[in-house]
Amino acid sequence: MVNAEVIDGLKTRLAGEAARIGFVSIGFAPAQDDPARAARLQEWLTAGFHGQMEWMEARAEVRRGPQSMWPEARSVIALGMSYAPSHDPLALAEAPEHARISVYAQGADYHDILKKALKRLARWLVEEAAAAGLGETRLKVFVDTAPVMEKPLGAAAGIGWQGKHTNLVSRDHGSWLFLGAIYTDIPFAPDQPHDDRCGSCHACQEACPTDAFPGPYRLDARRCISYLTIEHKGAIPLEFRKPMGNRIYGCDDCLAVCPWNKFAQGAARNKAFLPRAELVSPRLADLLALDDKAFRELFSGSPIKRIGRDRFIRNCLIAAGNSGQSSLIGPVRALLADPDAVVAETARWALDELAALALEVRPSP
Template identity: 55%
Template sequence: MSDLRDTLRVSAAELGFDVCRFASASEPWSAGERLQHFVEAGRHGEMGWMETTLERRAHPTAMWDGARTAVVLGMNYGPASDPLPEMADRSAGYISVYARGDDYHEVIKGRLKTLAGQLASRLDAEVKVFVDTAPLMEKPLAQRAGLGWQGKHTNLLSRDQGNWLFLGVILTAAEIEPDPAETEHCGSCTACLDACPTNAFPAPFQLDARRCLSYLTIEHAGPWPVEFRALTGSRIYGCDDCLAVCPWNKFAQASRETRLAARDISVGPRLADLAALDDPTFRILFSKSPIKRIGRDRFVRNVLYAIGNSGDPRLVASAERLLDDASPLVRGAAVWALSRLMGAEAFAGLRDAKLAAETDEGVQSEWALLPLREKVAERSEVG
């Protein structure tokens, strides 16, 4: 079996993977119990699929009772430099590092299938391939295989790759000798917890997704709770703060995978340009990108929240034009953005002109309730 493992590691490296390790897929673990507590507390937010697939997610054998070994692979997507200083330009949007190139699902899945085929032919055993699209808890498997550990921010953290590692898993019915598991090496460090803009970590190693900017920008379908809008800054897709500040990144290397390289549109895109996107242009611009998945309306909603945080009066025209958008979600976000950029008198005049013609109750609420919400927020900040 050691010969097989070495052969698979060589093949994995040739396919572009940076690490390939093995773990038992059948031994008991506590990850399922932790996931159950997460869902029972409602911390999964609108991600209803986590609740409906909870039993199948509890353990690899709950999804496939024939699973005996997990081949866990990692592909480095590390940036060439710290991405966080990019947020200093408030008239540009910030896109998470993981989403700047091609969709990693598409980059990894075909290569996983190639490797799985080699494994199946060598062992004459059934195999199944997973890239973050099935009810399989990949991060606990990765820790069990020794790729890294789940840090206090709940993401996988590697001593060799830092925080920047995509995961793929091959489950097989064959018994293969496992690699040693990794232990936790966070120590007393709380850099990731301290960096979170929205205090999304109720405790170390725990996440409340409802407060996470990655969840809000990507998974949340409707208008955001007002309390989080100003906190997003210029982040329009995902958030890297807890990842980027980790001291273990000093050992990370820039990704060597060309398909994961950042596109020009994904680094410092101008908010005015993004606010002007219609649906066909959005689809073309973000073809083969994970950003395409959330759709134009949700993306422009995020852009408008960033416009509201920009402090740039030149963006008033971009937001005002979207008050007549076909999407109520976009119109409501435009209202909030303008309330932040315009003077009180000018905004009140605009409200008087637009509110009478607005037919959507949600957007009406944005116009009507915004002043009260803002006053409450101001009092909280003073207090």
């Protein structure tokens, strides 16, 4: 028979150890599948809002809930690590010669940092559970790459709520949380789900440059700049190129305008997430000159590396076309004969945009 008092004590100590490792949020949720959560996922997939993210649909039955993946699971431990920026994520909006990289990608790859921390916490839990007389504990750790719905699980565990931009919002850390989860066969007492505190605010909806929100709490990824610059393969549709501005990897607009960010403390984040100087305000001219080798060297240890040089240069060319900077004509023209057909097409578009702007501003004779 499981001793509830022993498990409650272990839960308290686990929270303390998580904080010591660097997690700023921890909560506990039941592992049972949630039919309402599964229905919302299916509705989103049926609408085609996942775009080219085929893996979302391919493993939809496993995403329904923890026990659909692992029937032995009894609890979900939801954890958050802060990456709150110390600078304004929107500061480069009026600096067209520079590229905008999402805050989360300016430092070390969060997959690696969180996975290492989760494994460390998991080892601690196994050892402490055994010492407490609970026997051999089984568990699984997840960071973003498995069919796990971290955001609704985080909300169910009480570490935040899913805001109208569909991301998790924390009262203490705003919209700046990396999420991880541990599934375990220990039946921890669940915490209360977090109340929705978005109220009448629609700032995130209004900030979106591409109208990616069909309504509050609904995201059409096919229109989202984060999706377009990271997940979308091939040429980016023309209707989205101008709204992309100088964003070349991700987009922080809907997160950055959230009023709850005023409580977020940049000092609380893991030091590994501190931005690399060369990624805070990179010059488009420098990025356009990257070949595959230079791209891999520059983005070693960065999540940006996974999209590859060609997709990255495609994004940079769109930013160049939107820049109005005649100094970028040369770097763009050099890519017209690029071996990658999408890069070459995007270079032609960017050159046309720059040429058209040059004609507009040329003084009359």
